[in-house]
Amino acid sequence: MRIKWFSLVRITGLILVLTYHFFQTKFTGGFIGVDVFFTFSGFLITALMVDEFIKTNEFKLLDFYRRRFYRIVPPLFISVLVVLPLTYFVDHDFVTGIGKQIAAALSFTTNYFEIATSGSYENKFIPHLFVHTWSLAVEMHFYIIWGIIAFIVAKVSRHYRTDELSGVALFRSILFVVSGILAIGSCLAMAIGAMGLKDFSPVYFSSVTHSFPFFIGCMLGIVTGIKNHIPTYKRITAAVNQPIATGIMVISFLALISLGYWMKFDSIVTYQGGMVVASLLAGAMIYGARLLHDHTPNINEPRWATFLADVSYSVYLYHWPLYVIFSHMMSNTLAAIVTTIVAIILSAISYYILEPVIAGKSAQFLGHTWTWRQLQWPVLAVAAALTINLGVVVKHAPTVSLLEESLWVGGIYQDIDKLTATHDAILAAAKPRDKQNKEIPAGVSIIGDSVTLGTRAYLGANVPDSSIDAEGDRTMNLAYQVMMNQQQSHTLRQYVVICIGTNSLDDYAVQTMKLVNDLAPGHKLIFMTPYNQHATASWNSTKSAVLERQLAEKYKFITVADWDKAAAQHPEIFQGTDGVHFAGRHAGDVLYADVMNQGLKEAKDKPAK
Template identity: 55%
Template sequence: MRIKWFSFIRIAGLLSVLTYHFFQNSYPGGFIGVDIFFTFSGFLITALMIDEFAKTRQFKLVKFYQRRFNRIVPPLLLAILVVLPFTYLVSPDYVTGIGKQIAAAMGFTTNYFEIATGGSYESKFIPHLFVHTWSLAVEVHFYILWGLIIAGLVQWMHKSNSNQKEMVVSFRSMIAFISLVFAAVSVILMGLRSFNLTDYSAVYFSSLTHCFPFFIGALTASFTGITMVPKRFQQTLNQARLMPTVISLVLAFVFLAMLGFVMHFDSQKTYLGGILIASLVTAFAIVKARTLHNLTPNMIEPKCATFIADISYSMYLYHWPLFVIFSQRMNTISAVIMTIVIGVPFSALSYYIIEPLLAGKQPRDIKKTTLLKPIKLGLAAGGLLLLIIAATVIKTAPGLTQLDQKLWISSLYQARDNMTTSKTVIQADVKQQQAAKDKHKQAVTIPKGVSIIGDSVTAGTREYLQQNVADSTVDAAGERTMQLAYDVMMRAQANHLLRENVVLSIGTNALPGSNEQLEKLINDLKPGHRLILVTPYDGRADATWNSFKLAQFERTLPKKYNFITIADWQKMAQKHPEVFAGTDGVHFAGRHEGDVIYAQTVNEGLKQGAKTPVKK
């Protein structure tokens, strides 16, 4: 039994996700489209389970898993095979470690793979092409767990002495109770784990913290249903009126659309209730759509809506990797058009032709059985060709991106320099000990030149900086916070290796309290030094971000301290958006033009700093 108007639930989820990925800056909260899908899936699967039990008093777990496999795996495999040939259009960086990505996708562990590798839609220098299959992993985890729970519940129900009618009522009640408990635990876990974070990806990706929309959908199904509905809901259906139901459903969709404008991936409010609200509103929309089905017995759902709903899963699989690829070759609008032009036909082919054939059924759109053999041969030949291309892409894929290579090489050079520094420190200690023995302690002089202390942005351009910033040393590392930079500076200062001009390029990983830590660094910097602060830049940041606040704070310091100068990388970077095209908005490693303007910014800061006195 197909419920009319449910297609619009799927369409709402698909449009929300697509708009988010295509126009993230304009629609920052569209990721709730995934939660619309999750809630609807939880409802649909549970409602079908209840229908099966109500009719047969059974639940066939193996058949359930088989249906889920047939619906999920073939489109996923086809999407991977279709996408990989397009990777030849972009830099090899985009297929770095692609074999691991595919293994995670096909093994339904992408969410934990991304947690382990630091993945995110919003913060990867080179986005993983199959990062979006994290949601598929969470969904499959739910199916496995929920199937086992329902199978166990059915077995337990059979041991009771209830009559058939009482069994169904008890079955619904137990599903409602279990769903409520699981949803509550997941919501609480998401809220608790969201505290003291700057990157919420791990909370967002985790099956434990992000499974509650499924159970909200399951809870909704226990009170409503598809074919078999409880008495109370049937009374609600009988009392419902057309216009109030339509208005309520439209308002629910409007509310979900508005959430997409106000929610943000990097806001704690999203994880303290934002996603929960989206799921609850979706559940409300599901109930209203189910009600509208009963109120419109003579109406037919628009065919275009049915078509979009049918291909929504496959289109979800295609849209992200295709858009990532095409957006590197053309402007956003053109990339969106190409994604749709390619994604829609392949999604339709998958749903209407390939999936039925693999399930042993005849596609309903192929009337002549004589066409089946040539179609199967054509699909087999095409599949073999795609498989060969996929194997080639996987085999030739690089192990590291250009950014990773730069950072790795930078770390090797820094290790070498640290060894040289250690040797210098030992030699200095020997000289000081000798001087002490001779009772002729010499006043320690501050070395001339530039000491640059930075994070991963600086590490990515380390070699160029040392060649183009006169008489400089660079100490840079990824994930470096202000506190870690303070430790580096204090260690160099204690060993008399901190040079006269100290360039501090820290802030990309700014945490709450960075302003206070910077003040401490300034106070503990010994006399005889100048401090040049390179403001942090993050193309995704707004006024609420710690890095943005730190840059504003740094600009106020030269008025307070005459030995401080600002090298405004934030403003300089904003003038050169081309340097960050296709990146995470922070790093530019591997792009010579980025090296050039970054070094220019540092040199300009040093030039201005030379006009100021040293710390007294």
């Protein structure tokens, strides 16, 4: 039995996820689309469990697992095999460690693999092609555990039913209580676990902390069911009408879209109630759809909605790796369009032809009937070729990307220089006050982020008389602390180069002005403007560059080394990268040093503060 309008719930989840991945800086909370899917899965699976128990007076665990296997595993295997040939069109760095990623995806452990490797959708370097399969891992863990619980509860309900309490009522009651306890426990685990975190990926990816949407859906599924309902639901259905049911759906949809714009991945509020609200709204939308189904017996669901709902799972599987690849071959908007079209085509082939045939059924698609006998040899031949390709890609995949290697080498040099600087500072502090040198040291102090760290070795050799302090994910407030520490220890040199801004936070203007105002007299300040190939005018990094140019016009002691402008004129050095780092490429090292030296040259003719 297919419930009309449930397709709109699935499509809502898909829209949220796609817009988040395609336009992450504008639709910052679209990740709640996963919570919509989770809630719907919990609802549907549990409602079907109740229907099965009512019909057969038992719950067949192995049949449940078999159905889940054929729905989840074949599309996943197919998507992995199909995507890998496309990696030949982008830089080899994108398949770094791909074997481990594939192993994690196919074993449904991606969520814990990403926690262990500090992975995230918001990874600022080379994103994992299969990071999105973390949700499949959480979902599979839910199915395994919830299936066992339902099996045990079914046994108990048959054994302990009474004249006053039927086995069905007992089955529903126990499942409802258990799902409520698990939902509350998971919510609390996320809220408590998020305390004190700067990176929330561990609580976002964990099956323990992110399983509550499933159990919220379970509770709803127990109440409404698919074919069988409790008396309360029947009374509510009789009390409402079509406009009210439609209103529930529309209001829930608009609220979810609003959360998609408002919520942020790096906000504690998201993990201490935000995603719970999203799951409850998803539940409300599901409930509205269920009511609307009962009140629209003579209205058919649009075929486009049914189609998109059918392929939504496979679209989810394909969209992320396709987008990662296409976004490094074309503009972001075009990549989003191409990704969506290709993902839908591949998903339709998978859902309507390959998956039924693999499961031993005949497939109906575009007016034709397809059977395993017809498709056997073409499917096996293509599968063999793709499997061989998988082995080749995995075998030749680098274990460390060029970017990671350059950051690792830069970090070693950084640690050595810090030890030297600490040694010198201790010796200087040990001298009597009257013999301590209070003069500003000559030379260049470079304070940067991961871009600077990646080219540190080349920069140190090609920017004369320079000291470099660079660190990944450094923001302007952290750069300010480094500058003030050097200033107080009298190690801050005459020329101060600030290479920060790619990781600009909302307070970038305040922090930048704080740095400008608290720089001691006698120094010359050079801002190296940040560059991000994917940035638009609304990004903080772009606004930071604009502010730095304005400051150079206002203050004579400030100079701009316009990396943003120079890098934009040389897109070839970012080909196949994340659009921020040039992955240890010599041409990028040379250009970066040239821009900085040009800024220092211009600063020589300007007065100090």
